[in-house]
Amino acid sequence: EAAVTQSPRSKVAVTGGKVTLSCHQTNNHDYMYWYRQDTGHGLRLIHYSYVADSTEKGDIPDGYKASRPSQENFSLILELASLSQTAVYFCASSQYTEVFFGKGTRLTVV
Amino acid sequence: GQQVQQSPTSLVLQEGENAELQCNFSTSLNSMQWFYQRPGGSLISVFYNPSGTKQSGRLTSTTVIKERRSSLHISSSQITDSGTYLCAMDPNTGGLSGKLTFGEGTQVTVIS
Numbered sequence: 001e002a003a004v005t006q007s008p009r010s011k012v013a014v015t016g017g018k019v020t021l022s023c024h025q026t027n028n029h030d031y032m033y034w035y036r037q038d039t040g041h042g043l044r045l046i047h048y049s050y051v052a053d054s055t056e057k058g059d060i061p062d063g064y065k066a067s068r069p070s071q072e073n074f075s076l077i078l079e080l081a082s083l084s085q086t087a088v089y090f091c092a093s094s095q096y097t098e099v100f101f102g103k104g105t106r107l108t109v110v
Numbered sequence: 111g112q113q114v115q116q117s118p119t120s121l122v123l124q125e126g127e128n129a130e131l132q133c134n135f136s137t138s139l140n141s142m143q144w145f146y147q148r149p150g151g152s153l154i155s156v157f158y159n160p161s162g163t164k165q166s167g168r169l170t171s172t173t174v175i176k177e178r179r180s181s182l183h184i185s186s187s188q189i190t191d192s193g194t195y196l197c198a199m200d201p202n203t204g205g206l207s208g209k210l211t212f213g214e215g216t217q218v219t220v221i222s
């Protein structure tokens with residue numbers, strides 16, 4: 001069964017601290033993505049990757065870095081967390097017309 | 111850049127009623143997808159529908175490329191249909207790139 005697993009599922013971080021969100025897929029998909037969703041809004045693309053060891057900037061990359069060490073794993077890194085980065089973060093993988101999302105990580109920056 | 115407008119923002123349905131959700135795109139439409147999101151939950155693909163009409167059970171999606179719009183029709187609504195429906199546009203024409211531009215969603219509440 002296709003799966004995208006995110007960890008942690010929720011996190012409270014301190015302003016200025018470093019946060020790493022992890023994503024693992026077992027779909028054998030080449031493409032992986034990180035989106036953020038703010039309360040009551042749609043999703044916005046932060047970073048994406050077409051192949052291991054390569055990442056691309058999405059629509060709102062400022063303040064975020066990404067890392068894709070293998071086809072299965074894709075991380076989102078907040079080097080200096082800020083209050084404005086409080087949101088729900090979704091990882092996704094896709095191939096052709098298939099796209100699968102993880103269950104999301106609720107990040108609260110205080 | 112591309113903007114995606116969804117309407118209505120929310121609606122409440124009596125169980126058994128029908129509903130139509132709209133999605134309009136500001137620029138030319140390449141391919142699009144409808145997603146269902148449970149309250150506080152993940153997104154599930156409902157339809158990949160770049161053009162024409164597709165049906166799955168009680169859900170029907172119609173995309174009209176030249177009019178830059180897509181609709182999702184829910185017939186005989188059930189309580190389990192409650193949640194948020196999001197449409198998203200993909201810049202690719204032959205399948206998804208995954209670089210989706212989302213609308214803000216329509217929150218559907220079905221009551222008995």
